[in-house]
Amino acid sequence: MAERRFILIAGRTAKQGRQINVGKDTADYEEIVTTLTMHPEDMKALGVSPGGTVRVRTEYGEAVFRCQAGKVPAGIVFVPYGPPTCRLMGGDTDGTGMPTSKGWEVEIEPVEAVPEGSVDPAGI
Amino acid sequence: MAVTVVQNATCTFCGCVCDDIELHAEGDRIVKAKNACSLGEAWFLHHTAERLYPDALIDGKPASLDAAVERAAEILDRADLPLIYGLSNITSEAQREAVFLAELAGGIVDSHTSL
Numbered sequence: 388m389a390e391r392r393f394i395l396i397a398g399r400t401a402k403q404g405r406q407i408n409v410g411k412d413t414a415d416y417e418e419i420v421t422t423l424t425m426h427p428e429d430m431k432a433l434g435v436s437p438g439g440t441v442r443v444r445t446e447y448g449e450a451v452f453r454c455q456a457g458k459v460p461a462g463i464v465f466v467p468y469g470p471p472t473c474r475l476m477g478g479d480t481d482g483t484g485m486p487t488s489k490g491w492e493v494e495i496e497p498v499e500a501v502p503e504g505s506v507d508p509a510g511i
Numbered sequence: 512m513a514v515t516v517v518q519n520a521t522c523t524f525c526g527c528v529c530d531d532i533e534l535h536a537e538g539d540r541i542v543k544a545k546n547a548c549s550l551g552e553a554w555f556l557h558h559t560a561e562r563l564y565p566d567a568l569i570d571g572k573p574a575s576l577d578a579a580v581e582r583a584a585e586i587l588d589r590a591d592l593p594l595i596y597g598l599s600n601i602t603s604e605a606q607r608e609a610v611f612l613a614e615l616a617g618g619i620v621d622s623h624t625s626l
Contacts, residue, residue: 401549401550404524404549404550404553405549405550405552405553406553408524408550408553408554408556408557408558409553409557
């Protein structure tokens with residue numbers, strides 16, 4: 388299955404924001420920041436099942452996420468802030484002091500399922 | 512255990528900087544953050560005043576603050592272009608001191624959002 392282009396929005400969620408204060412070394416945090424939300428029709432077109440693994444690439448890097456269907460517009464995907472999204476972002480801040488985290492053009496492709504624990508979620 | 516109540520505390524978790532938080536503390540732990548949102552509540556309740564680390568380290572070994580300041584000054588004095596880095600969860604007053612230190616030492620200030 389060929390990769391397809393999407394617009395990626397990374398951002399804060401209530402769950403992610405609470406969890407960074409509880410601990411970033413927890414399974415809950417790991418699950419939150421490695422979960423990508425996509426429109427169900429886009430998942431079908433991409434050939435990825437709910438819970439399937441996808442690889443996301445930008446001009447700066449790549450990372451692997453678990454894909455879930457959700458309420459996002461077609462063509463747009465969402466991931467909570469975390470180490471995996473940091474691997475995708477460049478250093479440009481547009482003068483704000485914070486790297487741009489919205490509206491990245493990304494390429495996404497499904498990846499073969501691998502046994503749990505044998506993949507680095509950062510995609511290295 | 513006696514509860515200490517602090518009125519009009521400021522939450523610096525996000526840029527809203529809500530300053531009407533009522534904090535209830537027992538010992539070294541905040542147990543209630545009235546008026547805080549779920550993000551602020553998690554921030555207050557999971558940051559304690561426990562002493563988890565030594566005051567300072569020199570070459571990885573616990574040291575007094577005075578000795579550490581002296582050593583840091585020696586290092587900064589020898590540095591060609593020191594980087595003052597981090598600052599994301601500290602007070603405005605401490606950030607002001609960090610900028611002053613960078614000016615004094617001829618260094619650069621940067622925050623962790625660059626990484």
